[in-house]
Amino acid sequence: MIVTLLFAVLLPLGLYSFRRTLIETHELLDGRLAESARTLDVLMQHEGIDALRRPEQGPLIVPVIGRKAEEELMHGRTYESEVGYQVFDMHGHVRLTTANLAQLPLPQTPLSGFENYQFDGYGWRVFTFVDDANGFVIRMGERDDSRRGISHALWLDLGMPLLIGLPLLALLIGWAVRRGLRPLERLRQALASRAPGSRRRIELERAPQELQPVIEALNAQLERLEDALERERRFSADVAHELRTPLASTMIHLDGALSTSELPATKASLASAQVGLSRLARRIEQLLALARLEAGAAAGQRSEVDLVVVAMNVIDELAPLLGESGVEFAFVGHEDTLKVQGYEAALAALLRNLIENAMHHVPAGGSVQLLLKRATEAAVIEVIDNGPGIPAERRASVFARFHREASSSGDGYGLGLSIVQRAAQLHNAAIELLDAPSGRGLRVSVVIPTHFVRGASTESV
Template sequence: MIVVVMVAVLLPLGLYSYWRTLKETHELLDGRLAQSARTLDVLIQRASIDALHKPEEGLLVVPILERKAEEQLMHGRTYETEVGYQVFDMHRRLRLTTANFAQLPLPAAPESGFKNYYFDGFGWRVFTLVDDAGGVLIRMGERDDSRRDITHAMWLDLGLPTLLGLPLLALLVGWAVKRGLLPLQRLTEALGSRAPGSRQPIKLERAPQELQPVVGALNAQLERLEDALERERRFSADVAHELRTPLASTMIHLDNALSTQILPDTKVALSSAQSGLARLARRIEQLLALARLEAGVAAGQRHEIDLVSVAMNVIDELAPLLGESGVEFAFIEHDESLKVLGYEAALAALLRNLIENAMHHVPSGGQVQLSMSRTVKATVIDVIDNGPGIPAERRASVFARFHREASSSGDGYGLGLSIVQRAAELHGASIELLDSPLGKGLRVRVTMPVTETTST
């Protein structure tokens, strides 16, 4: 933009300057012709050359070098052949002329002033001076190409520095702008390398004065953001503590009540209350897991994690639920160990909710499979079931919070896939809902890109 603006300003100014200079030069050269003619007139009058007024005297021709001889003598330049003059007497007879003007005829009614002629292969600018008092007529001329040489030299003097200077100026301006923006590049690198959750302020060495308020405001904003995240984390922990304790206490009291001798109707009611509290506890756990992920608890430093080990822990945790559901569960790992770079809590929540979600959509006697494998570029997690599946046109909506499919047979609250999606985002992973290879049902595929650390 800077270079374009400079071109837009300098180019018209240069053209205007060239036009003005050309105009002034032509006026100067015309003035020189007129002055030369008047000087010659004065010299003729002072010398009292009677021969100019005597008809019997012949024509006097002023010799000049031929053009080729002059070019050889002056190393390619011509001077004498580019100017010439004529002198006529009172009877309009040519009495004195330069050799190159000998063939220029006099007009029928010559008048004082400037006029353009073309003869002998060249254009000429001619000034005519009619001196009736002195009885002479003088014509003084100059070749047009001589004037063009002057204007071309002026064009080079005026235009060449601009034509050569603008590309150089563009390079220098580009270098200056790039150098001036280096602090912004350092700021970008500092933000990119900043560890999540860090409270260290960003510092730029030799930051320009214009950038210092930006860095200060950015540090203040990051500090406020970290304070807000810290409050979220504390809130999640407080809620977990405050809700889990009374729920656990109520569950214990219900177990004690069920173990005593009570009426059958009372026992049924207590069992229903126990199931309701169990569902409430599960929903609270899901809400807290989602809150922790949103608040960035898992957004700390990534670590190398054995995905197979995490999966085994999740399966052990869900073993009682798997046993009660009557679902046939299989874990297929292609490697004894799958190392990934990530957050263990988030990956555990991802696997737990994928398995639970599949179980809720599979009737008793159905199948659920967990498969893990690694390709050259990614680690792939597949959770496959043979339940009713989800039509292709409704698969995009299942990641919305509190969304439940009508085919779900469990007591979920529509948060499982939201938690899965958030955990996948933390790892830069993609989620696909595909058709199950078991004939019917759904395959949920999570693809995690392999980093240098995980690939080794």
């Protein structure tokens, strides 16, 4: 396409340039003929026409070297035989002429100007100058083949760069384009060899400056794509993890309804199962909401959430499992209300997973405590247990997905603290794993920064 465009632009320009140059060259040659005639006219005035031979003596003929002799002398080039002149008086008597124009017929009525003649096998361009004051006429002539030689030279001078240069330019452009597109081929190979799920950035050595924005945009797009795929994978795992508790609670109530023949007990178990299923539906809605939050669909749509109310709902939901586990659970609230700007679904998932995680690491007869309080310009959530705890050197790794401590008594998937961490990130909260105040067990502290906190302190409960 580039070569075609070059031909489409340069060829018309070349032809136009040749045409203009040829016109100007012919005008220059015509001007030379006219100037030569006027110069000869001045010389004739100075010497006088009478200084030439009398008409009855015949014209004075200026010899011109023969063409063959001139070609031999000038190594193939002819100049002298291609130009000539003729001088005659008003009576039609030739007084002075070059040999090559001696037989050129005289015009019946001489007029100043240019004419074209066919004479002696050649075409001639003739300029006639009539000097009425001195009574003679001067004709200067130039052969057409001389002008054609100049035209051919112009063809070569102007045409050869196009005829030779354009094909050569086409080859060089093709080479340059192929060389310029090599980084794209390397980019294609890098993309083709990229392993699925890889987060390694694409880097090309000596990539041209024009390709750098493309590589940066492609790396950013691949990063976003991997983030989206990771969210999908985490969401699938979170669904399995989060739905396990309400399903287990419902199954307990259904088993209770099936194992008793007393109608009141059966109705109570079925009612509890119905409540569990309702909570299961609610949990699914919360998971979907959490997935949308993680994808950024609800960015900037935080609402006012009361942590005390959220905590009570989570405790009520976990009550059947708390009763079955044999773990002593206590909720300590230092505020009647503790409101923050955030996402209810994410905060509920944070509390629920902190409590469940503690339950799984506390043996029967142990204790789990949920504490909500307001600190200086912050809201604090703490879950404290008296289980075996987690050594300080392993605390950083427990937030990894699918990581499970050996002391865990449940059959979970190792996603609880990962969900807690993600929910905390949505609220710019900080998480710390500390030793329990009693010296045995673990204390998980989540601190929501001040710019999310809303409400005022009330008396402790």
